[in-house]
Amino acid sequence: MHLGLEKKIVLVTGGTKGIGGTITRAFLEEGATVHYCSRTKADIEASEKQLAIDFPDARAIGATVDVSDQSQLSEWVKASAEQSGGLDVVVANVSALAIPDDVESWRNAFQTDLLGLHTLAQAAIPYLEKSKGNIISIASVSGISADFTSPGPYGPVKAAVIHYTASLARQLAPKGVRANTISPGNIYVDPGVWSGIEKNMPDLFKSQMDLNPMGRMGKPEEVANAVVFLASDRAxxxxxxxxxxxxxxxxGVQF
Ligand SMILES: NC(=O)c1ccc[n+]([C@@H]2O[C@H](COP(=O)([O-])OP(=O)(O)OC[C@H]3O[C@@H](n4cnc5c(N)ncnc54)[C@H](OP(=O)(O)O)[C@@H]3O)[C@@H](O)[C@H]2O)c1
Known part of the structure; x- marks a missing residue:
């Protein structure tokens, strides 16, 4: 299926590793220009070099940005849009992955996942209105089920991400801007969250693996494929x- 994402200008938060790293590569494969960020300068530098080799016909531009810092995040959105001449797609991928049920984790989860999404969306909307673009939020099935991460901030904050993104969709539909959420299940990346649990908490890993009816966890490419489809005019x-x-x-059945 031809997605028509060539030359589209895409922003991905948390684009050096894990699911976000694979989303970045998926858009580059489609010929898009991708601005991506993470907090670790060395990872940005290394990934920029590698992506230039792997995707000589596309443009990947990394930046050191902490999405929990509102002014850093909105400046990056504006600078990226000015540099590339607009914005077509914004992917809010970063999470604090905060699971413990303590005040510090609740604060991190709110600041990074929810306020990070709000700041990203507010900074990007003027550009997306011009391009009739779209926003994709990465939430989690933990947002719609009280799973092993409960009680704690991860699920409730992901639920709020789903709700806020749906609200954006209603608000922005008359302006031609779409907004959707993708909720991954267990996605195995090495190194990543699940490979860490496999190493350090093998019992938890086994019990969670056994819950997967397909007998396996997902691959980051399987999330990225859904992202590029939703980002395209095919959706x-x-x-x-x-x-x-x-x-x-x-x-649970989702109605
Ligand atoms: N893995 C799963 O099984 C799974 C399942 C359901 C949902 N999800 C969701 O999928 C998304 C990605 O998860 P993942 O497992 O791929 O995570 P990950 O492997 O930990 O990768 C996270 C990426 O985000 C960057 N990052 C983290 N905090 C940041 C911040 N404050 N500012 C800027 N960049 C930041 C990281 O780089 P730095 O550390 O260098 O900043 C890295 O590039 C999250 O929203 C998560 O909740 C994951």
Missing amino acids: SFVSGSNFKVDGALCE
Whole structure:
């Protein structure tokens, strides 16, 4: 399927590693220009070099940005849009991955996942209105089920990400801007969250692996494929959706 994402200008938060790193590569494969960020300068420098080799016909521009810092984040959005001449797609991928049920984790989760998404969206909307572009938030099935991460901030904040993104979809639809959420299930990346749990908490890893009806966890490419589809005009009437990529992990039926 031809997605028509060539020359589109895309922003991905947390684009050096894990799911965000794979999303960045998926857009570059489609010929898009990708601005991506993370907090670690050395990773930005190394990934820029590698992406220039792997995708000589596309443009990947990294920046050291902490999405929990509102002014850094909105300046990066504006600078990226000015540099590349606009914005077509924004992917809010970063999470504090804050699971413990303590005040510091709740604060981190709110500041990074929710306020980070709000700041990103508010800075990007003027550009997306011009391009009739779209926003994709990466939430989690933990936002729609009280799973092993409960009680704690991770699930509730992801639920708020789904809700806020659906609200954006309603607000922005008359202006031709779409907004959707993708909720991954267990996605195995090495190094990553699940490879760390496999090493340090093998019992938890086994119990969570056993819950997957497909007998395996997902691959980051399987999330990235859904992202590029939703970002493209092939999904031109899809807005306000929460698209699960979980291999039927969730038992609940989503109405
Ligand atoms: N992995 C899963 O099984 C799974 C399942 C459901 C949902 N998700 C969701 O998918 C998204 C990505 O998860 P992941 O597992 O791929 O995470 P990850 O492997 O930890 O990668 C996170 C990326 O974000 C960057 N990052 C983290 N905090 C940042 C911040 N404050 N500012 C800027 N960049 C930041 C990291 O680089 P630096 O550390 O250098 O900043 C890295 O590039 C998250 O929203 C997560 O909740 C993941």
